[in-house]
Amino acid sequence: MMPLRFGDVTVERLVEAEGPGFFPGFLIPDCDEEVLTAERDWLRPHFHHGETGRLIMSVHSYVVRTPKHTILVDTCVGNDKDRPSTKPWHHLQTPWLENLRAMGVAPEDVDYVMCTHLHVDHVGWNTRLVDGRWVPTFPNARYLFHKDEYAHWEAAEAASPDAGGSGGSDGCFTDSVLPVMAAGQAVLVDNGHSLDDTFWLDDTRGHSPGHVAIRMAAGGHEAVFSGDLMHHPIQAMYPEWNSRFCHDPEMSRATRRRFVDGHAERDVTVLAAHFAAPTAGRIVANGDRCRFQV
Numbered sequence: 279m280m281p282l283r284f285g286d287v288t289v290e291r292l293v294e295a296e297g298p299g300f301f302p303g304f305l306i307p308d309c310d311e312e313v314l315t316a317e318r319d320w321l322r323p324h325f326h327h328g329e330t331g332r333l334i335m336s337v338h339s340y341v342v343r344t345p346k347h348t349i350l351v352d353t354c355v356g357n358d359k360d361r362p363s364t365k366p367w368h369h370l371q372t373p374w375l376e377n378l379r380a381m382g383v384a385p386e387d388v389d390y391v392m393c394t395h396l397h398v399d400h401v402g403w404n405t406r407l408v409d410g411r412w413v414p415t416f417p418n419a420r421y422l423f424h425k426d427e428y429a430h431w432e433a434a435e436a437a438s439p440d441a442g443g444s445g446g447s448d449g450c451f452t453d454s455v456l457p458v459m460a461a462g463q464a465v466l467v468d469n470g471h472s473l474d475d476t477f478w479l480d481d482t483r484g485h486s487p488g489h490v491a492i493r494m495a496a497g498g499h500e501a502v503f504s505g506d507l508m509h510h511p512i513q514a515m516y517p518e519w520n521s522r523f524c525h526d527p528e529m530s531r532a533t534r535r536r537f538v539d540g541h542a543e544r545d546v547t548v549l550a551a552h553f554a555a556p557t558a559g560r561i562v563a564n565g566d567r568c569r570f571q572v
């Protein structure tokens with residue numbers, strides 16, 4: 279994704295990993311592969327890998343710079359973390375932090391970290407390993423977590439402390455969220471919370487109990503960091519298709535449908551957490567259904 283400019287705000291993508299990933303039927307059990315094949319003309323080459331049939335996916339953060347602040351949206355998987363449930367993420371090593379520096383952002387420069395939700399691939403770089411301890415990666419940042427999302431994972435970790443957390447979380451709340459809280463850098467926020475008169479949080483729960491989309495209005499244009507309310511652009515066309523990681527299936531479908539219907543033919547740049555390059559796009563009407571247009 280080329281850097282995007284919205285007035286005096288810039289948005290860049292910081293990639294941790296990208297390429298052919300899950301098979302469609304694994305990530306999106308609701309997916310009808312015949313339907314997917316029929317849509318290959320607009321899904322290829324960016325979002326569907328013809329040779330393997332896999333979905334092309336990305337794990338990335340967004341680096342947002344305003345005249346006042348440097349903001350990170352979602353922080354990927356992170357380095358050195360114990361993630362036995364997902365082999366490619368177990369003790370991962372990537373130059374994510376070096377690449378952030380190469381963009382002109384030192385860890386000390388980050389003012390805010392905003393997590394759309396607290397799944398394992400959205401909180402990793404909240405912390406890093408220093409002398410055997412997990413410490414906040416960004417010493418001067420405030421980290422904004424939705425209060426309901428935080429409460430859910432706090433209870434889940436408490437209920438299964440020896441199981442490495444619930445589901446595929448592999449204890450990410452313990453190593454990537456609690457140290458931020460312990461350092462006094464976490465701020466628990468609610469829907470509608472705003473920042474700089476430019477960003478505000480929009481309730482999009484369903485994929486997770488307190489999932490938020492982060493909306494932005496700047497330079498006469500709107501954008502939305504939509505997190506995991508869609509994992510793949512095909513879900514703009516079939517919002518009833520859930521991912522296997524959706525917490526509340528019915529709420530997740532309803533939230534996605536409302537989001538897609540509400541953005542069709544609106545000039546809002548959609549910036550999802552896992553859409554591969556070129557990543558940014560709009561939702562456009564396409565007969566009875568919508569489509570994602572890069």
Ligand SMILES: [Zn+2]
Binds near residue numbers: 397399400506551552
């Ligand atoms: Zn995710």
